[in-house]
Amino acid sequence: MKGSDQVKRLPVIFLRYIVFFIPAIILSVMVWNHYQDDLSDGKVTENNVKRIFTFDEGERVVSAVSKDQQLHVEMYDPHLGKRISGWTAASDPFQEMWPSIQGNNLLLAFKNKDGQLIIEKLSPNGEKKELAQQKLKIPSFLNTNTYQWNGRLVFTGEMEGAAAVIGELKNGQFYVHNLNELKLPARPVSMDAVMNSFRGQTPIPIFEVSLKNDQKAYVSGISNEKHQLGLYVSKNAEPFSLVDDAVEQQLQKTIGSSQNFAVAAESEYPKRARKVKADGRLGEVVPTPKPIYQTYVYQLNEEEVLIAGSTAKDEAKGKLTGYIYNHRTNKAVSASKLFQSLSYESLQRDELSFNKNVKSNWLYYSFNNQLTGAYETKSSQLKEFPLQKIISIENASPAHQTSFDTFTQYVMKGGPLILNWAIWLFIPLLLFVLAIFLPPILRLVRKNKIKDSVTLQAYIVSVKETGTYINEQPVVSMRLQFEYEGQSIEKTVKTVVSYTQIPQPGQRIVIHYDPKKQKAMLLKEGDFSQPSEPKFIKGAVLRKIESYGTVGRGTVLSLTFELDQKRYVIPMVQAAGFDFRTGEKADLVDINGQLKMAAYGYEVLNRSGKDVTLTGIIQRVKQYPVAIHEQKPVQLDVTVSSGDQSITKTVTQFIPDHMQVAAGTQITIQTKKEELERENALLQEKQGSAKVSKVEFAGVVGNLPLANIQIERNGMMYEVKQPIDPITSVLPGDELWVAYHDMTRQAVIVKYASI
Structure with missing residues (x-):
């Protein structure tokens, strides 16, 4: 009957909500038209594209698109004409970037909104990995603090606690060199590149570092195979021009000579490319198959340079050409084909960049946002991609077409129109659905929760x-x-x-x-769930002890016990001066699958007396950055009330590492009735400071070691017998604040005064 009644009510429920759908239909038409306009506005134009790059032997093209004050990076397969992946780069408002191709990956360097260096490593399959994890801060513009050398990228910046840091991107990895870790006579306060050092004036790129004591230090801009920097410290504040030979010789001892610039262009007409001699002067003209004039030299790697220029001494009368010259083999390979879409004026632009790995036959180039390509030196194969081709691929991608995904993305942007549409469409629809299906859904949900x-x-x-x-x-x-x-x-x-x-x-x-x-x-009527009962495991034998580091004076351990061929692992903090030993027995307790120590040691296991459970209020919580078996140790100051007496205890417990314990939380503490009465009685006596002379241990009660402590106060000896906190621990020589009885010579710790 209930099902029949519900079916009869459906038309009534529908009529009740149909009035809300009339404005929803009107708004839906408006939303659809605005969505189509948004798709058109979202298409990329020439003004949006900042840079384009090629890698993976010309099989992948990457564009950096500036839109909505954000920098979007997109990767394409230009031959299939499809988009592979895309994401929003964490770039600052200036959207500067530096590219490098190392191995088969494209590396892009950005500066984020917080001024920190970001390096994204892009793989041909579309995967992205961030390399710069050390939070290197760029104090000025990225272009001002970035240098190129033989295919490497070098960055200068700062890190917390370091006034000068060099970041080096080589062989697809990012290395940070903290100048504070070098053997310097004083703290570095500033760092600048030696003039034209990265353009061949010196065999190795060099930074001049000003020290706090006014001395000068000179540091290599690159590291050796062991990732070590070369260092030269000037005796006085001498400029580089006075000590350049000594600096270069000293740095080359660390870095070696394999990184030297081998080719440089003449400074005078007709500006031919010449070999660089060992003393830094220009030597013979580079032996290219055909003469090349008005040259520009691009360092590609430690062996090769790209020599680009004109076929005539007057570049206005010649054609643009180029050669890849290997200064180790003394061979030059023509690369004139890759210049067919470039002009001589483009050689003078900083936006023109070249990349080539030593063992690769592929040379990659990028010119601003206009052109990118890959050139294969063996076959002279050229894969070139102008800006318009990249734009056509992007705008033809599903991201700019009418589809469920793009409509969903449009809706997620929100706005007044979407908000009104949602109110008039989704809310009435939701109410209609809930009226029919909510009651049985709630019953099913509650059943699953109870299960x-x-x-x-x-x-x-x-x-x-x-x-x-x-x-x-x-x-x-x-x-x-x-x-x-x-x-x-x-x-x-x-x-x-x-x-x-x-x-x-x-x-x-x-x-x-x-x-x-x-x-x-x-609990509601009809609910049922079976509670778990504690399970005691008596006489388990300690088989294995593993250390996980120290907290305070204590040591975090993982203890493995065995009983009846079953193993039990529990975390524990071992107090200073106390040692768990394999072969000894303990009583464990299993509460809802979580193991805890109940008692350890012969004296504790055979302790008599009635157990009592007290409720305490946490006053202070101290956590430690140690995780063991998904649990973490916390030190708690707990105020426990017994009758009219209040006692503050310091205890250590393990809690799940995802759980937070705050002051004011109630916890339970177990102890013996006789011990509680003795402690309460002593707390009524005198109190004062005392010095620890001897500490012995009887075992462990729960998480706390049971200590027998001898203390001395004003020449009188007293005995303390009570569980102590293992993180704080008690050692001979400590000062404690105790309550004591002059006749019985018994005492109890009120506060660990030494810690």
Whole structure:
């Protein structure tokens, strides 16, 4: 009958909401027209493209497009005419970039909005990886602080705690050289490239570094195979021109001579390319098959240069040509074909760049946003891609066509029109659907939540009215406290209550708790979930001890116990002066799958007395950056109340590494009734400082080692026997603040005064 009634109600429900769809239809037409206009506006124009690059033997083209004050990087397969991938670069408003092709990857350097260097490594398959992870800060423009050398990119900047840093991009990897780590007589305060050092004036690029004591240091702009920089420290504040020979000789001892510039152009007419002698002077003309004049020399790598220029002494009468010259083999290969789309004036532009790896036959070039290409030296094959071809590929991509994906992206941009459309379309539709399907969905959801939950007892910490009413009944917010897997947890739940049955703080109630989602629900009629009972594992033998570092004075350990051919692993902080030993036994407890130490050591295992559980309030939390088995140690100052007495204890516990514990949280602490009474009685006695003379351990109670401590105060010896915090620990010579009894010579620690 219920199903039949629901079917009969459908026409009534539909008529109730149909009036809302009339404005939705009108708005839908407006949205569609605006979406089509947006697609047209989103297409790339010549003015949008900042740079274009080629790599992967001409099989991949990359464009950098400036749109909406952001820099978008797009990768294409130019032969298939399709877009492979794209993303938004974290570029600053100036959108500067430096390219380099190393191996089979394109590397692009940017400066982000925070002034930090960003280097993206682009693979032919469209994958992107960021190389510069050290947060190197560029103090000025990227172009001002970037240099090229033999296919490498060199950056100067700053890092936190370092006044001068050199970043080096070579062999597809990024290396940071902190000048503070060099053997300098004083702190570096500024760094500048030696004039024309990166243009062949010196055999190795050199930076002049001013030190705090006014001395000068000279550092190589590149590193050797071991990623070491060359260094020369001037005795006085001598300029480079006075010590250049000594500097170059010293730096070459570290870097070697394989990086030398081997070819340079004459400064006078007709500006032919000549070999550079060992003393830095120009020697014979480079033996190219045909003479080349008015030359420009581009360093490609440590072996090769590109010599570009005119076939005639007067470039206005000649043709643009070029050769790739290997100064080690003394051979020149024609590259004139790649200049067929360039002009002589383009050689004078900084936007023209060339890249070639030593072992590759492919030479890559890029000229601003107008042209890019790849040239194969063996076969003289040229793959050239002008700007218009790249634009046509981009605008033909699915990103600029009518489709479900582009419409979704358009809607996600938002705006007043989309907002109104959503209100008049989605909200009525949602209400219509919810009216039909929400009740059974809620029943199914609750059933699934209960299936994955456990039933626990919880205390009501506080109850507050929210100001919301449902059917004239108040909705209250209840703060609940309960324990799960040995941890004290607080959660807030909301529920509708009757004015005559408002829950009260301190009242115990039954809840459902989902440990995966860390959510609590109140138990409802018909719900059922089986709570987990603690399982004690008595007499487990310690087989393996692993260290995970120190926290305070303690050592974080992973202890592996064995019993009946089963292994149990628990985290523990070992106090200074105490050692866990393999072969010894312990009692463990398994609470909802989480293992904890119950007792360790012969004296502790055989301790008599009645166990009591106390509730404490956390006053202070100190966390440590150590994770072990998805748990982390925390040190807590906890105030525990027993009768009219309040005791503040420092304890260490392990909590799940995703959980946060805050001051004010309630936790439970277990102890013996006799020990609690003895400690309360001593706290009524005198208090004062005392010095530790001897520390021994009887074992471990829970997470805390049980210590026997001898202390001395005013020439009198007292005995302390109590669990201590393992992170703080107690060592001979420590000063403690204790409560003591002059007759019994018993004492108890009130505060670890030495820490």
